[in-house]
Amino acid sequence: MWTWSDSGTVDAVQTNPAARARALTKVHGTGDSRVVALDHVDVDFHTGRFTAVMGPSGSGKSTLMHCVAGLDAPTSGTVFLGDAELSAMRDDRLTALRRDRVGFVFQAFNLLPTLTAWENITLPLDLAGRAPDDALAKRIIDAVGLGDRLHHRPSQLSGGQQQRVACARALITGPDVVFADEPTGALDSSSSADLLGLLRTSVDDLGQTVVMVTHEPAAAAYADRVLFLADGRVVDELAAPTADRVLDRMKNLERVTI
Template sequence: MKETAAARKPPGASPPRPSGSAHTERLTKVHGSGPMAVRALDEVSVVFPAGRFTAIMGPSGAGKSTLMHCAAGLEDATSGKVFVGDEELGALSDRRLTRLRRERIGFVFQAFNLLPTLTARDNIVLPMTLAGRTPDPEWFDTVVRVLRLGDRVAHRPAELSGGQQQRVALARALITRPDIVFADEPTGNLDSRTGAEVLTLLRGAVDDLGQTVAMVTHDPVAAAHADAVVFLADGGVDDVVDGPTADRVLDRMRELGGRS
């Protein structure tokens, strides 16, 4: 099993780390059956270490989004195992899996998926509202401060820029203090300047809040914000690069593209 390793450490005292991480063991996902079957993932074993930022990259069709969806419990695996902390997702009932996704996994996607009739504050606390829980005021204030949303929490999505909406989406992902946040091309709908800001905020969530982040991206510059990059090819883990730079990632992607 290839395990990503930390390449960066925040300055000063280390922030408290979440107790769990996510990992897969020989994860296989097959779409369809018979001659038309497509093996999207082929016995993928990968670890997303607690308190670290991992990027997932690979050519089109390599299995990036499928890996994320299975690891996040959004798709069932054909075989193999997925763990969030010490919980095996395949062993959970639908009800317990829904609860785990709501309370222990955060999601950030290209589409911000904010409810237009709710304020930023209400969108942020929505996972806890659905669970019948009250947010910790101190943690809410910390997340809002780190993501620089203090003067925007009373605004509705239509009154926010794209970057501000993505910040709200990230705050919503963090509010439950999840074991891991999965981000699927989180800068895909943003201009380069706003995208860079969101990546800086994801990096800050790891360094300043002790969060665990796994991000699918096609952008070498985005991947360079991570502690490590997991490269997929043909449904399997091809390589894991610690301490990535944009140039190293680009060179690796060119190698993978030349083989496809």
């Protein structure tokens, strides 16, 4: 979670890393249909950092995100969010943890059509019986630039505006980690840049931790580092990425895996 200092800045209160996995393995099927989606993956996602996860189709990148976010159970290995071990939790505790400590942004906006933008943003807090932190809510609304659209329903918003509402909803609880799965996949280039800039701002100004799965080098360039997966393993890492450097790494990776 975040706390607000007297100066109005955000202090991260959890210890590094925000999330981590050890010997994470996910197997689908048995016998001839057995597929190893993740193969003994060790990975850390550090607090206040933006990590992009890339790899060829079928490399395990979405499976990794889903397991670390508590959306899917690993076959073996351990996953921690802060000091909490997800793999040891009962379903009810895991559901509460995802609601209170994890934010999600998906390619599909997943907004409720009968609720206003503001009601969609605050829905996780309503479900938890919590009131919004006024200072945090103002920072987020200012960042998404939807102050004049908060009372509009999703059908009255553009695709880019709907995704910004979804991003604000992911941030409103002050989560330990925001997981974004191909969040720009349904957006045009301008809306994509707006959303990625918002995720970058949440890291730089709010101290947020962001993990984003993407196949787009330009999107990955917004991150602090890029992890590359192939055949269910982390095979490479790139710090301070640019779109050109990411594209070169992806081309080399695809040549190796062909």
